[in-house]
Amino acid sequence: MQLTLWTYEGPPHVGAMRVATAMREVHYVLHAPQGDTYADLLFTMIERRQERPPVTYTTFQARDLGGDTAQLFKDAVKQAYDRFRPQAMLVGASCTAELIQDDPGGLAAALDLPVPVVPLELPAYQRKENWGAAETFYQLVRALVVKPGTRRERGALPRCNVLGPTALGFRHRDDLREITQLLGQLGIEINVVAPWQATPGDLARLADADFNVVLYPEVAQTAAAWLSRQLGQPFTTVIPIGARATEDFIQEVCGLAGVCGHAGADAEANANAAAAASAAPLLQLDAVRAASRSPWYARSVDANYLTGKRVFVFGDATHAIAAARVATQEFGFELVGLGSYSREFGRELRAAAAQYGLEALITDDYLEVEAALTAAAPELVLGTQMERHMAKRLGVPCAVISAPVHVQDFPARHAPQMGFEGANVLFDTWVHPLMMGLEEHLLGMFRGDFEFHADAMPSHLGHAARPIPVPVATPIAAQGAEGVPMATAPSASVPAGVPSARGTIEVTPRTAPWAADAEQELRKIPFFVRAKARRNTEAYARSRQLPLITLETLYDAKAHFSS
Amino acid sequence: MNPVIPIQTDRGCQEAPVLRERGQREVFCGLTGIIWLHRKMQDAFFLVVGSRTCAHLIQSAAGVMIFAEPRFATAILDERDLAGLADAQDELDRVVQRLLERRPDIRMLFLVGSCPSEVIKLDLSRAAARLSQRHAPRVRVLNYSGSGIETTFTQGEDACLAALVPSLPAQPPEAAGHAPELLVVGALADVVEDQFRRQFDAMGLQRVDFFPARSSTTLPAIGPQTRFLLAQPFLGDTARALEARGARHVPAPFPLGAEGSAAWLQAGAAAMGLDRDRTAEVIEPWRQRAGRALETHRLRLAGQRVFFFPDSQLEIPLARFLSRELGMQLVEVGTPYLHRSHLAEELALLPSGTALSEGQDVERQLDRCRAARPDLVVCGLGLANPLEAEGLTTKWSIELVFTPIHGFDQAADLAALFTRPLLRRQRLAA
Numbered sequence: 001m002q003l004t005l006w007t008y009e010g011p012p013h014v015g016a017m018r019v020a021t022a023m024r025e026v027h028y029v030l031h032a033p034q035g036d037t038y039a040d041l042l043f044t045m046i047e048r049r050q051e052r053p054p055v056t057y058t059t060f061q062a063r064d065l066g067g068d069t070a071q072l073f074k075d076a077v078k079q080a081y082d083r084f085r086p087q088a089m090l091v092g093a094s095c096t097a098e099l100i101q102d103d104p105g106g107l108a109a110a111l112d113l114p115v116p117v118v119p120l121e122l123p124a125y126q127r128k129e130n131w132g133a134a135e136t137f138y139q140l141v142r143a144l145v146v147k148p149g150t151r152r153e154r155g156a157l158p159r160c161n162v163l164g165p166t167a168l169g170f171r172h173r174d175d176l177r178e179i180t181q182l183l184g185q186l187g188i189e190i191n192v193v194a195p196w197q198a199t200p201g202d203l204a205r206l207a208d209a210d211f212n213v214v215l216y217p218e219v220a221q222t223a224a225a226w227l228s229r230q231l232g233q234p235f236t237t238v239i240p241i242g243a244r245a246t247e248d249f250i251q252e253v254c255g256l257a258g259v260c261g262h263a264g265a266d267a268e269a270n271a272n273a274a275a276a277a278s279a280a281p282l283l284q285l286d287a288v289r290a291a292s293r294s295p296w297y298a299r300s301v302d303a304n305y306l307t308g309k310r311v312f313v314f315g316d317a318t319h320a321i322a323a324a325r326v327a328t329q330e331f332g333f334e335l336v337g338l339g340s341y342s343r344e345f346g347r348e349l350r351a352a353a354a355q356y357g358l359e360a361l362i363t364d365d366y367l368e369v370e371a372a373l374t375a376a377a378p379e380l381v382l383g384t385q386m387e388r389h390m391a392k393r394l395g396v397p398c399a400v401i402s403a404p405v406h407v408q409d410f411p412a413r414h415a416p417q418m419g420f421e422g423a424n425v426l427f428d429t430w431v432h433p434l435m436m437g438l439e440e441h442l443l444g445m446f447r448g449d450f451e452f453h454a455d456a457m458p459s460h461l462g463h464a465a466r467p468i469p470v471p472v473a474t475p476i477a478a479q480g481a482e483g484v485p486m487a488t489a490p491s492a493s494v495p496a497g498v499p500s501a502r503g504t505i506e507v508t509p510r511t512a513p514w515a516a517d518a519e520q521e522l523r524k525i526p527f528f529v530r531a532k533a534r535r536n537t538e539a540y541a542r543s544r545q546l547p548l549i550t551l552e553t554l555y556d557a558k559a560h561f562s563s
Numbered sequence: 564m565n566p567v568i569p570i571q572t573d574r575g576c577q578e579a580p581v582l583r584e585r586g587q588r589e590v591f592c593g594l595t596g597i598i599w600l601h602r603k604m605q606d607a608f609f610l611v612v613g614s615r616t617c618a619h620l621i622q623s624a625a626g627v628m629i630f631a632e633p634r635f636a637t638a639i640l641d642e643r644d645l646a647g648l649a650d651a652q653d654e655l656d657r658v659v660q661r662l663l664e665r666r667p668d669i670r671m672l673f674l675v676g677s678c679p680s681e682v683i684k685l686d687l688s689r690a691a692a693r694l695s696q697r698h699a700p701r702v703r704v705l706n707y708s709g710s711g712i713e714t715t716f717t718q719g720e721d722a723c724l725a726a727l728v729p730s731l732p733a734q735p736p737e738a739a740g741h742a743p744e745l746l747v748v749g750a751l752a753d754v755v756e757d758q759f760r761r762q763f764d765a766m767g768l769q770r771v772d773f774f775p776a777r778s779s780t781t782l783p784a785i786g787p788q789t790r791f792l793l794a795q796p797f798l799g800d801t802a803r804a805l806e807a808r809g810a811r812h813v814p815a816p817f818p819l820g821a822e823g824s825a826a827w828l829q830a831g832a833a834a835m836g837l838d839r840d841r842t843a844e845v846i847e848p849w850r851q852r853a854g855r856a857l858e859t860h861r862l863r864l865a866g867q868r869v870f871f872f873p874d875s876q877l878e879i880p881l882a883r884f885l886s887r888e889l890g891m892q893l894v895e896v897g898t899p900y901l902h903r904s905h906l907a908e909e910l911a912l913l914p915s916g917t918a919l920s921e922g923q924d925v926e927r928q929l930d931r932c933r934a935a936r937p938d939l940v941v942c943g944l945g946l947a948n949p950l951e952a953e954g955l956t957t958k959w960s961i962e963l964v965f966t967p968i969h970g971f972d973q974a975a976d977l978a979a980l981f982t983r984p985l986l987r988r989q990r991l992a993a
Contacts, residue, residue, distance in 0.1 A: 001612075001638040001654040003661055010619040033678040035592025035711025038620045040945030046623075050952035052945065059588045062681070062712040076587070083926060095614035096678035096712070099645075124614060125642050367665075393632070 006366045006386045008341035012122035012132025013094045014039055019136040021053040021167035022195040027086035029077045031104050032094035034059040046407050047168050056080040070102045077108050088200035092120035118143045130218040138222040144203040158257035159189040161209045164216035165196035170403040171417045178419035188257050207231050211256040241322035243295050243423040292420035294427040298331050312337035312378035314387055315402025317345030321352045323382050323401045337376040377531035397433035511538045514549045521551050536561050576913040586924025589945050592711030596719025598625040601634040603750045606670040606779050609635040613677030655690050671779040676708035715899040717797040717875045728804035734786030743788045744770040745835055749795030752967035766832050766845050790834045797876040799902045816908040818969045820884035821853035849971040856975035863982045865890030870932050872942035873897035873923050874960040883912045893917045894937045956988050
């Protein structure tokens with residue numbers, strides 16, 4: 001058993017629903033107990049869809065368990081087919097139905113329906129939502145793709161499929177618009193977009209493309225790899241999140257399409273790429289690049305104060321790795337933590353983290369992430385809805401970069417993460433929660449202000465001053481090793497590493513006490529870097545086995561760590 | 564009494580045929596009750612023992628909006644737990660230990676059963692007893708089932724309160740000869756609870772308690788002298804558990820609207836031996852004030868046709884309120900479960916011939932709803948936006964459980980919940 005306060009992903013059948021709901025002319029019959037229809041409101045409320053998800057639930061109850069739940073399932077499949085007449089059906093079980101083992105695939109096959117029926121085996125006690133989506137998409141592609149007898153001849157225009165966007169995906173709608181537009185400007189034809197708005201008939205035509213563009217590996221990697229093996233379609237590996245990654249993506253796509261030779265990357269951004277413009281698409285591309293404001297915004301002097309801001313990144317692997325690159329290379333932040341709940345992409349994540357001299361945090365345990373976040377003491381958190389909970393508790397600015405997200409991150413406006421417009425969105429979104437430059441300077445100079453004090457929220461966010469309790473070092477006698485020491489903390493005291501209330505940013509083991517004047521001086525350091533200063537000073541005192549942290553220790557440590 | 568309401572000589576809907584349907588049910592499971600119960604009982608913690616689906620459900624239904632340390636969590640079962648039962652009990656002990664260390668402020672812990680834990684027959688009552696012993700006296704550990712296979716939405720509260728009844732203190736024996744005490748049962752909004760307390764007080768009843776209490780340390784005592792008044796219609800098991808401890812049920816309509824609130828307060832007072840005419844006198848000004856507040860809503864709602872999808876068991880009392888006090892016409896009143904004896908008073912007040920349905924086959928019910936084209940559809944969030952997109956006006960039903968709606972002074976607020984979507988449609992159309 002795992003103690004779970006918040007879960008990063010739903011069960012795998014929710015992933016299957018995301019694929020079914022994204023598509024058209026597909027119906028999903030889910031063997032599930034009464035109540036599992038809650039998943040409908042993820043689509044009707046959070047994504048605000050105008051129609052019910054194409055899902056029929058058997059909603060069995062306790063009294064049905066004594067009877068024939070298999071018959072209940074067969075009836076549900078039959079009725080769903082008669083009512084909705086889909087081109088293809090998915091059948092599967094939820095976690096509870098998995099326990100009663102009615103074999104949805106076999107039962108549905110026995111009905112001998114006149115359309116393809118794809119059985120889904122989604123182990124609910126081992127796997128999670130994204131895996132469920134990937135598996136469902138893969139099974140659909142496998143079942144429906146029609147393999148041509150002869151290898152496809154390249155047409156006049158290069159042609160690709162765009163794979164990955166689903167229902168309930170973080171900004172999938174707008175990313176798709178952005179990337180579709182970009183591909184059009186490169187002179188590349190789009191064959192099929194899937195699963196978004198695709199029909200089973202569309203999936204059958206997947207073979208009629210030269211290569212695949214994979215936007216979300218969490219959903220589409222398995223299917224893309226299969227298409228590559230079976231049909232020889234190569235697929236893209238660069239995720240176009242951030243201005244530089246978008247340039248790399250363009251280069252990769254052009255390579256696969258063979259249209260624009262070695263496409264001209266932005267000469268300023270990428271010096272070694274020669275701009276050998278060959279055709280009209282590139283001229284169009286220059287116009288697109290001109291709309292890319294984020295590189296200039298990040299270079300403008302106003303953004304100077306962003307240099308070295310400590311940022312902690314957590315999300316799905318795709319968004320976390322992309323965000324880490326944008327944060328460090330494009331905005332000049334310092335990365336102090338990188339992690340993901342996507343275990344399937346552990347290798348990619350570890351490789352990415354190693355580039356920044358970090359160890360990747362790969363976990364789906366909210367409490368572990370909280371402990372890591374607390375220990376890293378960042379000035380900005382880029383994460384999911386869950387990291388907003390933690391950041392709020394710790395009083396740290398936060399922006400959302402990845403699912404799981406709530407209704408406010410399915411906005412009405414165009415808000416992509418991908419492409420050049422996506423990079424513009426990232427700049428605005430990530431900088432917004434930080435205190436603006438002038439205010440930060442003034443806070444460093446004058447401290448006693450009743451209104452603009454270091455413990456208040458940034459004033460551009462429009463909140464009244466919110467006093468935050470002064471952090472006090474709480475020495476805890478019995479404390480386990482690093483990691484998650486909760487189990488060893490005495491029940492009477494505050495669990496180690498987890499603040500009892502907003503304010504105590506961190507608790508470090510066996511630390512010398514602070515002298516009053518040193519504590520006083522520490523408070524003069526602006527709130528968002530104070531936790532780091534405290535930690536460094538205490539580490540410094542520990543390494544020298546000082547009995548007391550004095551005012552001088554504070555400055556000794558400052559000099560030590562800045563050298 | 565409002566003069567427009569025709570006085571009915573028949574017995575309302577008490578013997579009316581009820582359409583019983585089975586099929587796909589678009590309802591929540593009982594785990595959802597945790598969303599409001601964890602706020603009502605502030606020192607209680609709800610630990611669901613279930614799957615990732617259960618965790619995802621509570622989190623999607625409420626959690627993602629709550630940016631704080633929640634007072635609920637899930638112990639997610641994994642393959643190892645499914646392999647052998649003995650191990651699962653040890654695992655549970657470990658999880659509870661970790662939880663109680665993180666939250667030393669917890670005084671009462673509910674182990675909440677789910678579909679997976681019920682299907683694998685994980686014995687949570689034994690676990691609760693063992694853990695109670697281990698963590699006594701600091702924490703009391705109880706268990707109930709909020710699984711979808713056994714409970715529908717608000718029935719989760721019923722199961723929770725029923726589990727709590729055996730641990731209520733007994734009335735001291737010397738009270739045996741004393742005057743009876745009144746117990747109001749069902750989680751009410753704090754403001755409503757305070758109003759009722761004041762109103763009972765004004766009627767001359769001091770010995771009134773509320774269950775559940777706001778803290779586990781102030782649970783009401785119970786015994787043969789207890790008369791209990793249900794504030795919510797979905798408390799069948801709780802009522803049975805209270806009766807098993809000698810308490811007696813006071814039949815009454817539910818305190819929704821001016822009429823319902825008056826009848827409910829009077830029934831409570833009468834059960835405690837107060838004079839009917841005297842209490843009617845005390846109640847009258849409150850009732851009139853509520854009636855005045857309802858007038859503007861009546862102008863908007865009278866004659867409008869309303870359709871209820873099953874959700875919380877509040878549908879029948881709500882339909883009674885909407886039809887009698889606001890003049891709405893009832894197209895169909897669906898309820899997930901119809902407790903005939905607790906709803907007898909309500910059914911008698913419904914206009915005869917009302918189409919009642921119990922259970923659900925959602926596709927067929929949607930067909931009926933579309934065919935009837937009602938002016939207002941009361942339904943869950945899974946159906947609301949799709950029906951709006953089809954041009955129907957909806958009122959999402961969960962809000963009725965999360966809003967103070969009981970009592971005289973909330974009658975107009977309750978009516979406003981139904982006028983708002985109609986008004987909004989009108990405004991946006993203009």
